[in-house]
Amino acid sequence: ENGNVTFVEYYRLQTDPGELTNVLQDGDPSNDPPPSELTQLAQQLAAARTCSGAQCP
Secondary structure, three states, X not given: OOOOOOOOOOOOOOXXXXXXXXXXXXXXXXXXOOHHHXXXXXXXXXXXXXXOHHHOO
């Protein structure tokens, strides 16, 4: 893998606890999270991928 994100999922767990509707793929940009939030989440995921032991979230 080259490290590029090819698919992104984002669910509003308060209103969609079953994670049935990916709001990034629903065709309605008005309900998308701000790009800064997606960047922060991507950074958290990258950190979780490389952690080990007690330092993992």
